[in-house]
Amino acid sequence: MLEAAVIQEQRGLWIEERLLQQARLGGRCRVVIGEQEIRILPVTVEPTRFPYSISGEMAQAVLTEVRGEAFALYGHAIPPADQPYFGGMTWREYQALSDTQRAAVWDRLYAQYDVEIEAVEERDVRPNALVAG
Amino acid sequence: MSGPTRLLLDKHALSTAEGSVVRRYFEGTGGLARGLALTDEEQQAILLVHLARGKGYRLFLSTEAHNLLLAHGRQVAPTEMLMFLKRVEVLYPTRYFKRWARRVRQRTFSREDAKVLALATFGTDETGDVLGVHRVVTLDRPLVRKWEREQELLAQRVREMTEHLAMPFVLATLPRVQLPEDI
Numbered sequence: 001m002l003e004a005a006v007i008q009e010q011r012g013l014w015i016e017e018r019l020l021q022q023a024r025l026g027g028r029c030r031v032v033i034g035e036q037e038i039r040i041l042p043v044t045v046e047p048t049r050f051p052y053s054i055s056g057e058m059a060q061a062v063l064t065e066v067r068g069e070a071f072a073l074y075g076h077a078i079p080p081a082d083q084p085y086f087g088g089m090t091w092r093e094y095q096a097l098s099d100t101q102r103a104a105v106w107d108r109l110y111a112q113y114d115v116e117i118e119a120v121e122e123r124d125v126r127p128n129a130l131v132a133g
Numbered sequence: 134m135s136g137p138t139r140l141l142l143d144k145h146a147l148s149t150a151e152g153s154v155v156r157r158y159f160e161g162t163g164g165l166a167r168g169l170a171l172t173d174e175e176q177q178a179i180l181l182v183h184l185a186r187g188k189g190y191r192l193f194l195s196t197e198a199h200n201l202l203l204a205h206g207r208q209v210a211p212t213e214m215l216m217f218l219k220r221v222e223v224l225y226p227t228r229y230f231k232r233w234a235r236r237v238r239q240r241t242f243s244r245e246d247a248k249v250l251a252l253a254t255f256g257t258d259e260t261g262d263v264l265g266v267h268r269v270v271t272l273d274r275p276l277v278r279k280w281e282r283e284q285e286l287l288a289q290r291v292r293e294m295t296e297h298l299a300m301p302f303v304l305a306t307l308p309r310v311q312l313p314e315d316i
Contacts, residue, residue, distance in 0.1 A: 040225065049314040050176075050177065050180055050314060051177060051180050051181040051184065051191065051313045051314060051316045052180075052181075052184055052188045052316060054180070054184065059176065059180055061166065062179075062180055062183055062184060063171070063176065063179060065183075065259070066162065066165055066179055066183055066216075067165040068214075069216060070162050070163075070165055070166035070212055070216065071166055073212040073215060073216065074166050074212055077211075078167055079163075079166055079167065081167075083230070085163065086159065086205065091163065091167070094299065098276055102156070102160070103156070105227050106156050108155070108172070109201055109205060110144070110198070110201055111235070112201070113197045113198075113200045113201045113204070114197050114245065114246075115197070115236060116212065117231055117234045117244065117247070117248060118225050118231060120230060120231055120234075120248070121226065122226050122227055122228050122229075122230050122231065122255075123225045123226065123227050123228070123257060123261065124227065124261065125227050125228075125257045125261040125262075125264050126260075126261050126262055126301075127261070127300045127301060128300070128301070129257065129261060129264045129301045130136040130262060130264070131260055131263075131265060131301050131304040131305065131306070132253075132254075132263070132264065132265035132266050132267045132306060133138060133185065133217070133265070133306035
């Protein structure tokens with residue numbers, strides 16, 4: 001951290017981009033200057049539109065429910081950061097990746113199950129199947 | 134009569150800056166359980182999946198994505214996988230899938246995108262009771278724009294390909310390709 005964050009009297013505070021990415025702050029953060037500390041906090045910006053045209057209030061209510069479901073499945077405890085998570089990594093390791101690196105992990109795993117078009121096995125359907133449209 | 138609106142989630146991973154709905158769902162639920170603030174895309178993905186059934190939609194996933202989740206998710210992210218898979222079904226390729234995927238591919242869609250788009254027209258559920266889905270849901274904005282540009286031509290091609298086929302393939306249509314917020 002000392003090597004990545006630089007404070008100079010004339011130039012201000014500089015933090016390397018990779019640290020901001022690791023902190024999941026992205027471009028949306030606000031700086032709070034306290035008496036003895038400077039905090040960089042994520043700004044929660046709600047999407048302006050949600051699936052199924054639900055309201056922002058309903059969206060937050062659903063997300064709270066989902067959090068409760070996940071929390072319960074994790075045994076009502078915050079899952080440890082060093083617990084295996086995905087792609088052979090722990091949650092902490094996964095979180096440290098940039099979004100591009102995460103995409104690469106998923107791409108690599110997906111490639112193991114992807115097949116050429118000609119190798120796809122085709123099924124038949126009922127003559128009276130419900131056709132989209 | 135086409136039954137409840139059917140949605141196919143995009144392919145599992147993307148090499149572009151946009152994430153897939155599936156990946157954003159996994160990252161979002163993992164973040165929620167740890168009390169993290171979610172990105173817009175994570176919120177959209179979670180809401181799309183969790184509200185689908187209550188809103189009268191059926192959610193589908195490709196067999197490739199399903200197999201990946203079963204192989205990797207069961208061991209390493211069981212909570213996220215459990216929450217996700219109980220809300221989605223698998224969409225299987227039907228007859229004429231390969232022929233149509235090749236034609237979509239000729240319009241310079243990537244192989245992965247061509248497969249998803251072809252599956253949306255020539256895909257069925259476990260019991261073979263449906264053909265195709267109404268919409269492909271993706272966070273890949275370039276794919277949405279490309280589909281809009283190509284849709285008219287592809288609609289003509291699919292009509293030419295299916296006009297002499299037996300039921301139900303003669304009725305096959307193209308899906309709409311949309312962002313979660315447009316569902």
